[in-house]
């Protein structure tokens with residue numbers, strides 16, 4: 001099945017290349033209908049681990065700049081209990097790290113005790129076992145550290161956005177877990193707890209348990225979306241991102257950021273920049289200043305793959321959230337082009353879309369062409385807000401399909417990015433379909449810095465693209 005899908009798709013791409021015309025495509029695929037309602041709280045997918053005060057909602061994320069540390073987080077419901085992580089290369093757990101505990105209230109909801117523990121000084125490319133909780137309630141997990149920072153280190157990232165906790169979300173998660181992805185780049189909108197009366201925090205807890213079978217074993221690189229803002233002055237809750245900031249930790253200090261909401265990590269051959277769509281980002285703001293400096297710290301000789309994550313997409317031809325990313329585009333696009341960013345992943349729009357390499361940096365209000373144009377230095381923009389939350393799909397695209405849009409489809413799914421070496425990455429978007437992972441969009445990306453492209457002529461057949469596609473078959 002998988003092979004056939006790839007074959008048909010590759011043939012389509014081949015035919016476009018041979019004809020010399022880059023034509024965008026709107027998929028005619030009609031997805032299987034599942035109800036977009038949240039899984040009931042009493043479901044086994046939200047099962048509370050057995051034992052008094054057992055740790056739950058276990059999740060890990062990268063804990064430093066270069067991948068030699070993780071932050072382990074979990075919740076204990078009844079009492080704080082120890083904030084310790086026992087770990088080691090074997091299940092002897094001969095090492096120990098000490099963390100911190102926090103808790104919060106949101107209107108009439110009272111959180112459990114939220115633990116965050118930095119485990120650092122780890123070796124690269126190593127499997128570690130870890131244990132949290134005490135006595136009969138202790139729980140054991142493991143994770144693998146990434147390879148050392150190296151331009152040719154291969155590594156596989158999953159990209160998931162707007163996940164929520166419906167049966168579609170479950171399908172996305174289960175498909176992702178079959179891919180061999182080693183770390184998730186999450187592009188915002190986690191639990192959708194804010195869709196409940198008083199933003200019921202119980203749905204933050206159920207989400208934490210729902211994703212645990214992935215998040216306890218591999219890092220998820222977190223980013224916020226609009227559903228994390230939770231600004232409810234009518235409930236007396238005016239501290240924005242309050243539940244998110246208590247529950248999800250990021251290694252922002254390691255990249256000299258002043259906020260957990262925007263930061264960067266380096267992992268294997270990738271430099272990953274996380275931006276906050278809902279924090280100030282115009283000129284002179286902390287996020288703007290930080291990004292300006294972070295781009296200068298990027299060393300493409302060490303990490304050739306430069307990836308940016310945000311929630312609200314800059315290029316989107318869906319009727320949903322149209323142009324909401326425009327203000328960030330105006331602020332940051334010129335840097336993305338200047339620094340030759342490879343890929344920009346966003347969520348927010350509940351559909352899938354991939355752009356060509358285009359930019360719109362010439363327009364300056366006074367004059368200039370304001371239509372996006374092909375630009376070899378520009379990133380490819382990919383929207384993967386199709387994790388499957390309770391708001392359902394954004395099924396209406398604007399017609400005709402704009403020239404910048406290469407492929408778009410309103411289905412649930414996730415993406416996988418396999419960085420092969422400093423020059424090549426294989427990228428796939430997988431739609432959720434009847435229990436089988438179906439790669440519905442497959443592209444070989446050439447690195448924007450370590451490029452070995454020998455273009456024949458502009459708008460003519462790209463010989464190496466053709467070779468790559470044949471090797472994919």
Ligand SMILES: *[C@@H]1O[C@H](CO)[C@@H](O)[C@H](O)[C@H]1NC(C)=O
Nearest residue numbers: 079080102103104105110111
């Ligand atoms: C946090 O937990 C402590 C200890 O149980 C409790 O006294 C305090 O009120 C809690 N704080 C919040 C904000 O819920």
Ligand SMILES: *[C@@H]1O[C@H](CO)[C@@H](O)[C@H](O)[C@H]1NC(C)=O
Nearest residue numbers: 362363364365366367368369
């Ligand atoms: C605006 O763009 C036009 C056309 O690209 C250019 O000639 C002009 O110098 C720009 N003006 C400013 C203030 O950047």
Ligand SMILES: *[C@@H]1O[C@H](CO)[C@@H](O)[C@H](O)[C@H]1NC(C)=O
Nearest residue numbers: 420421422423424425468471
């Ligand atoms: C990089 O990876 C691509 C795709 O797997 C492969 O075709 C190419 O030969 C590799 N380059 C080197 C230098 O190994």
Ligand SMILES: [Fe+2]
Nearest residue numbers: 189225226348
């Ligand atoms: Fe969103």
